[in-house]
Amino acid sequence: MRRAAESSATGSGTSLGCLVDPTASLPGATPASRAWAIWGLLVDEIDKLGSVVEPREHFVLLAAFRLPPVPAGSANWAGTLQDRFRQLAKVRGLFGSREPLSNTPMNKAWAGALEMLSAAVARKLGRIAGAGWLPYVGIGQSATVGTLPGNKGTEGFRAPSEGAQPVFMKRMIVTVVMHRKTALRRITERHIVACEDGVDGYDVHALTGWSGNLADIPVTALWNCRLDVLPGRYPNEPSTARLCFGRKLRSNDSHEFSSEAVDVNLDEERKWINVKIDHHGVREAGLTIRVAFDAECLPEACWWYAEQLEVERLRRPPAGSSRLLDVGNGFVQHTFEACCHPREEYGIAFSWPRG
Incomplete structure (x- = not known):
């Protein structure tokens, strides 16, 4: 709609x-x-x-x-x-x-x-x-849509798509280290709850580039998981990095794990750090995004966005907006206080000085 x-x-x-x-x-x-x-x-x-x-x-x-x-x-x-x-x-x-x-x-x-x-x-x-x-x-x-494991009060959450990963995110911390205008490293820590029996892994789609010209970013399993790379089902479709768990989770079981993606293509200028909710959602104050900028290449402004189109997220909020983040010494962080809905995107955007 x-x-x-x-x-x-x-x-x-x-x-x-x-x-x-x-x-x-x-x-x-x-x-x-x-x-x-x-x-x-x-x-x-x-x-x-x-x-x-x-x-x-x-x-x-x-x-x-x-x-x-x-x-x-x-x-x-x-x-x-x-x-x-x-x-x-x-x-x-x-x-x-x-x-x-x-x-x-x-x-x-x-x-x-x-x-x-x-x-x-x-x-x-x-x-x-x-x-x-x-x-x-x-x-x-x-209106309440569906239910989430371990959460009898599901107010505010929307229904996931039928292809959503069957997990609910209790906590997700994304830490990005920039090199000039490129996102060099992206470390993600996750604490999930299984929404059904038999959950044995989590798919990570680590990509760089714009639509129509996407490329894989190498992913590493850092803690409490192991990496299995699944090839794309169709020609020119990027592969999927699957973070496999040591056991199959039953419904409502929780699991913590972390991974890292390293972008070796340092020519891709970033305008935002984005998180797609391809699962059953993130609880209130559960998503935190951190960005460490290169000290020699700081943006002129930073702001967080939620549930916006690409053209909208690039618009710098007016002065005094609560969405603006202080770049200060080159470290910015934002925790999304409201729940993060399935099929939506959340992130931190920034603008670079001209020239």
Whole structure:
């Protein structure tokens, strides 16, 4: 939905335009706030339907959109709709006295519930305008999506993609040592919690260059893991460095390990240090990024960013902004106090003196 709000010409814009377009009247509309508004509307209407539809119809909506509560006995909602329906099949009494042998009862309930939800949302889209969207932005931002291991209160976390690494990050410290304008070394310490049984490693995508011209950066396993390099599945796809653990983790098991990436191509000028959240998220105050600049090549300004497009993160905040970081003696650090969401990017950006 956010991508649809950014450009109506994309595939997302074409398929989701009917949902996103009405939010253009939201005061101070940004792609993120417009996406939150639509998500908040969906969450609110699903909640209201819970009082007028059969329990099974309400539960299939919760399963489809990964909203709480998750069925007893499950740590979180499964990745696919079919698998989530299998979770619902085990809820005692929801589909009769016996567990259904197929997904047919869930599919019937889903068809009816989806028709009612679509009609309710369509009515609201024709009535809400301007400041009327503001309450839904708040609902969307506070809505719980899925669950995280060892964290019964999951407020604020969004659902990971189906291909996300099945771990939740309790602590992640990224230390970057610069050589002139290049990120020479990047040391990452991680404290993870497994989101499912059988987690035996963590994939690291250490790359340099811009989109379309990416190259591998050598990765070293520093502590409590060993390195296994996996070749790309397709031609010209970079390889993946897999940090393998000494044992398979069970759901909710924790593990600490660290690695280092060294960029031997010292021609690549860096404009930011970026962290992609390709797993289930980082808890509050769990992500810290540190940058040690070359004493002979200091930036003129530094600032942290969160959940921004590339063009946005390059914009220097105005004087007095809390996002500005004091370069001082060449060391900057920022801890992200809020939780870091799946599928988002966080980092520290900087501008170099001209000439």
